[in-house]
Amino acid sequence: MEIKIVENAASVEADILVVNLFEDGKTSVDLANKYAVEEDNFKGKFGETYLLPTYGNAPYRKVLVVGFGKKEEFCPDKLREATAKAIKKCSQMEAKKVAFAFEGVDFDYSEQFAMGAFIADYKFDKYKSDKKDKHVKELYIQADEEKIKKAEKIAAAMTFARNLANEPAQFATPTELSNIANDFGLETKIYDREECEKMGMGAFLAVGRGSDEEPKFIHMKYSCDNPKKRIAIIGKGICFDSGGLDIKPASSMLTMKDDMSGAACVLGVMSIIKEFNPQVEVHGIIAACENMPGGKAYKPGDIVTARNGKTIEIDNTDAEGRLTLADALCYACELGVDEVIDLATLTGACVVALGSHASGIMGNDEEFTHKLIETAKKNGEKFWELPLWDEYFDSLKSEVADMKNSGARWGGASAAGVFLKKFVKDVKWAHIDIAGTAYIEKPQKEFIAGATGAGVRTLLGYILEQ
Ligand code: BES
Ligand code: MN
Numbered sequence: 001m002e003i004k005i006v007e008n009a010a011s012v013e014a015d016i017l018v019v020n021l022f023e024d025g026k027t028s029v030d031l032a033n034k035y036a037v038e039e040d041n042f043k044g045k046f047g048e049t050y051l052l053p054t055y056g057n058a059p060y061r062k063v064l065v066v067g068f069g070k071k072e073e074f075c076p077d078k079l080r081e082a083t084a085k086a087i088k089k090c091s092q093m094e095a096k097k098v099a100f101a102f103e104g105v106d107f108d109y110s111e112q113f114a115m116g117a118f119i120a121d122y123k124f125d126k127y128k129s130d131k132k133d134k135h136v137k138e139l140y141i142q143a144d145e146e147k148i149k150k151a152e153k154i155a156a157a158m159t160f161a162r163n164l165a166n167e168p169a170q171f172a173t174p175t176e177l178s179n180i181a182n183d184f185g186l187e188t189k190i191y192d193r194e195e196c197e198k199m200g201m202g203a204f205l206a207v208g209r210g211s212d213e214e215p216k217f218i219h220m221k222y223s224c225d226n227p228k229k230r231i232a233i234i235g236k237g238i239c240f241d242s243g244g245l246d247i248k249p250a251s252s253m254l255t256m257k258d259d260m261s262g263a264a265c266v267l268g269v270m271s272i273i274k275e276f277n278p279q280v281e282v283h284g285i286i287a288a289c290e291n292m293p294g295g296k297a298y299k300p301g302d303i304v305t306a307r308n309g310k311t312i313e314i315d316n317t318d319a320e321g322r323l324t325l326a327d328a329l330c331y332a333c334e335l336g337v338d339e340v341i342d343l344a345t346l347t348g349a350c351v352v353a354l355g356s357h358a359s360g361i362m363g364n365d366e367e368f369t370h371k372l373i374e375t376a377k378k379n380g381e382k383f384w385e386l387p388l389w390d391e392y393f394d395s396l397k398s399e400v401a402d403m404k405n406s407g408a409r410w411g412g413a414s415a416a417g418v419f420l421k422k423f424v425k426d427v428k429w430a431h432i433d434i435a436g437t438a439y440i441e442k443p444q445k446e447f448i449a450g451a452t453g454a455g456v457r458t459l460l461g462y463i464l465e466q
């Protein structure tokens with residue numbers, strides 16, 4: 001799909017011209033006002049659509065009126081959603097050329113228009129034998145070219161992340177992730193099992209032991225001259241989470257190919273970062289492995305030692321993400337970066353708390369955490385702060401080691417957060433739990449079911465605003 005900038009979208013010979021209608025307002029096309037608004041009483045409620053043929057009386061063959069709702073409630077998020085809705089309608093009708101004439105919007109819609117269009121255009125059909133090419137090919141709109149270009153790149157990073165997280169675990173293995181990381185043309189180091197052993201990553205390696213797939217610890221680095229800041233982004237990279245010996249019930253295991261969505265997000269960001277050439281140093285880190293119940297699998301009651309020397313009693317092999325992140329956090333903190341952000345499909349408890357609409361965020365620096373919440377909001381994502389109080393460590397106390405990897409069921413997202421905090425040293429850190437947002441089981445707003453690329457927009461937004 002390509003977005004072309006035009007002065008007057010209504011003059012394009014398009015399959016469909018999309019126009020907007022605010023409640024109690026008018027569209028920019030007389031024909032639509034006459035038939036949709038006056039005769040058919042189309043109100044323009046948010047997200048509703050009305051289709052009208054032009055029978056050769058206009059350069060475009062049809063008009064699609066999209067309801068923008070109440071003008072005072074309209075915002076960039078709604079514009080993105082309405083655009084997505086229009087794109088989906090147009091592709092259902094197999095339109096190839098679509099022009100957009102948005103009127104009366106009192107903010108620059110360029111970026112969110114492009115985001116909505118690209119998110120809605122996404123399909124994961126590589127394994128379908130009859131791929132119907134229903135993609136809209138050309139979009140025409142009056143917009144800010146620079147902003148469209150920027151959104152195109154962010155959307156490409158999202159698509160990259162979504163494809164990876166949607167890819168079945170049989171293909172998206174730790175080795176595959178490391179190969180992908182190696183191909184970005186960044187300074188990249190992949191550590192294999194023996195090297196991780198030498199680095200003392202006993203927590204990460206314990207998780208991967210039950211699988212026949214080799215674990216890989218991935219470190220990508222984007223550098224520039226005189227960076228304003230140095231940031232590390234860590235993605236949970238459990239390529240499949242069976243639960244291990246504390247095996248998951250079938251219904252919970254079904255979507256666990258998505259347990260590397262944090263890693264997919266980091267790879268998405270690193271895939272495009274050079275094209276933005278930001279003035280910050282960015283380290284992308286992934287401890288990739290599978291959590292499987294093989295003969296060598298780690299067991300409940302085992303005691304493992306993380307890179308910082310802390311010992312962990314295994315209470316539940318299904319609380320594996322925090323173990324892999326523990327070693328990744330130690331590693332990141334040693335890089336001497338200013339800030340560390342981890343993204344992880346970490347807890348079912350976070351899904352219970354926030355559902356699929358918001359990611360949970362916790363951090364050790366209020367200003368930093370709140371900055372990320374703001375950045376998420378500006379970039380079309382929702383982060384909601386969960387507490388990271390010491391009390392949540394109570395249930396992680398162990399009789400035999402420095403801590404357990406899981407404890408009480410209640411407050412599980414915060415317990416996981418305080419666990420991670422034990423591996424963070426001398427750095428501003430934020431942990432983002434994307435368990436509910438990274439992969440959705442039903443279509444939601446601009447997204448189809450499946451991977452959403454959660455975190456990509458916010459991380460890139462944050463890196464670019466430095
Ligand atoms: N990957 C899961 C968390 C998850 C759940 C992600 C649902 C996406 C959707 C994680 O590894 C896990 O199994 N967490 C356990 C922790 C518990 C054993 C302390 C959980 O949340 O049940
Ligand atoms: Mn698990």
Ligand code: ZN
Nearest residue numbers: 238241259321
């Ligand atoms: Zn997991």
